Amino acid sequence: MSDSMPWMRQVWHVFAKDVLRHKWMLMLFVVHAFAGTMGGTQMLYAPVDSLSLLLLFFSLPITAAVLAAMVVLDDSPASATAWWPTLALSRQAVFAAKLLFVVGLIPLVLVVAMIALHLSLGVSIVNAIEYSLLGVRTSVLMLIVAIAVAALVKDLRAFVLAGVLLLVGLYFLLNLLMVESDAALEQLVRFTPNAYSLVLILVTGLLILATSHVYRKRSRSWYRTAAVLLLVPGLLMVQIKAAAATVRPDTNDTTDVLGQATLETELRRNVSGLQRGSELLTRVQLKGLAPDVQAALHLPGIRILGGESCRNAITLGEPFSVLHSPALPIPGDRVKWRGATPNVTYSANSLYSRTWGPYSNVSETCTLLPRAELHLRQPRVLGSVPLTIGATITRDGYRVVLLGANGRGAANQSRFSERGLVTTGELSSLPDYRGTLVSARTPLSYVLLHSGLREAVELEPTNNGSYARRGPVSQVVLNLAPRRAGSGDSMNFPESRAEMHQRLGFQTEGELDNWLRGAELLVFEWKLLAVIDLEPGTIGALHGRTDSMIGSIR
């Protein structure tokens, strides 16, 4: 028997052919990758046309997916008229060559572009490589999905159609899963970092195996197609759901964190003053928590079954409410928070209580399933800078640059724009960085601190949605308005300047101006210490009772 080309050489041979064949598209992608990534820098330093930069940035994964599909479809396992299976080529070698191109070469371009960006921002080469590799994980997973889909279709048009259908289907699936109660899925997404990695590796591995099987058999039997079609949304779901979920610490031992703290809850019903339906009110009391720990009540498990109003209620995102705000980790006396929610004294770290009722539009037929989480976090100050343009904080992979005013802010931003302090750029990589499709990192927190008066105002990033968190560089516009208790999302709350001043506790705008002149920007991140499940049993164990914190409304 004559010897054929060795397996590894076959892989390289097909890979080289693909590179040669798609060299123009590849060059275009390289240009796009650098322009799209470096575009983030432009967004930092000048109020340029952000829309085109965003388009450039967001079109990058689409270009990558199309390039991946073209490479796969070149030697399509699905096409009945494909020529390559008749050649003296191992099918697995062809698949390996496609993998090498799609999850090797394409991400390499992205990594190099990101390293260049990091280096241009003054990050060390070691850190630049580390952050870039972390940042490219999402792209790799998405490209594996692209390979799997492309392996099932006959041409590029079918690939685009399949991609659109997949996204639409996923949207409805996610909506369905969010609206309908699915305890199993809810359990699945309560990831620790290790569990998340395991699930991701498992699903990704299975998807690669299924695609490899499609190559080997070169036929789309129903079960192969079904396997890929189940695994692709599965992988995306793991990413999306995990992005939305909290990455929990691996240890469940909360004894040290909780100390002698106790949590008490009391279910109330209050229908007074409501136009329709019922408002669910729960009184939550947390006692004895360490002063430097933040406690926030999250309701990730809330599933509201019922009418349209319920559906609307949960699309606002995961609600949370800060129960206990820690003292800022700065030397000296405690700081007084300005403009905080009435009845909350942030500087007092022992007894603290507030009522919670985020769903004023819940109709009578809705059912709230009993699950809530208590997130305990500790702030870590990254640095503070005076309110001057160009001031920079660099620490552990973060690089925060205060930029010029964009002058386009709403009323509650204008005070900052007059002082040239609206935009803030971030360059970050947190330890719990997950590189998911939706969220690249946990957003930072910003506080204006007046050291002389020992007063602080928490700033709300108004564009901390998914795009601002994505990628190595993001832009954040800060609002003077403090974060609203009871809402964790980034909705804008139109507010007049006068109202804003009043809410921050200033009598006049001039008073606010004076205050700002003596203030500095404090940037800090939150380290998640523990997540405590507040099932009815847990609550009972915490405070000796077994009443249900959240129950049905009739």
Added chain:
Amino acid sequence: MSIIHVRNLTHEYGRHVALRDVSFDIEAGSVYALLGPNGSGKTTLLQILMGLLPPTSGRVNVLNTSAAALTSAHRARMGYVAEGVRLPSSMTLAQLEKYVAPLYPTWDNALAKALRDRFQLDESRRIRTLSRGEHMKAAMLCALAPRPELLIMDEPFTGMDAVVKDDLVRGVLEMSGREGWTVVIASHDLAELELLADWVGFLHNGRLQLHEPMESVRSRYRWLEVITSSREAQLPRAKPIEWVWSESAGPRVRVLLAEPDEELLRRRAGEWFPDAQRVELHDASLRDVFVALTRQGHAGRGAVGALETGTDHRSQQTPAGAA
């Protein structure tokens, strides 16, 4: 020695049965013509032989290996040309050759150049600029230049002009004879096949209706032409078993017979047509046999029937009528 060994092969596309219980062998060094009307299962059979399709059931061995388990080393000994197979459109012919050649240790550059010259292919042209016929020639070049032990061709002459076709047939014949290539070819160019093939298979509705040496086909099938004294020729009430196909117009009758014994036929002609004025016997071409078998749809069962029990096909030259 069989280079292809097929037993009880069935292939289904959903509910449609493309091949039904097909069994045959092909000896190394033979040129096998696979005939059959459109949709008879030829392409499916060839794709299964190449390992491009998994059979639904049955056993298919190629180069002493299950077709489903053919490796790149096996494929390095095989060549495949099929109508409709798309070569990489953006490559030039030179790039295509450069890509394919290293995959085959037996690739013959001189032969590739000779074929390129013969086919008048410009190596600097991109595949997408080639005409349909030139595309087939390029595919043919890639399949022939490695000097394959087993060459499988599905409608390879599509778009080729008569001269090139003739050259190709001669070339393949020469190679097959000199180097012992085994060639399996499905084509509607029956004249070329008649020159080329030493064995013939006929597929109809997924069944192998005929499988025998070309010599046997040539000697067994012949036309009987009879002119009767009646204004309208009277055909026998029961169709004689030797008859494959018949047509009549006035006193003239034309019958394709499956019987090699000429004396016997002349005797039988007298019995079938008592009022015959003139009886003539002519050789039938492969085209005549193909058309008649296609029309008749179920001829030659006897020739294959014994095969299906596993008897060596070379001994299966039993006339259809004797079954």
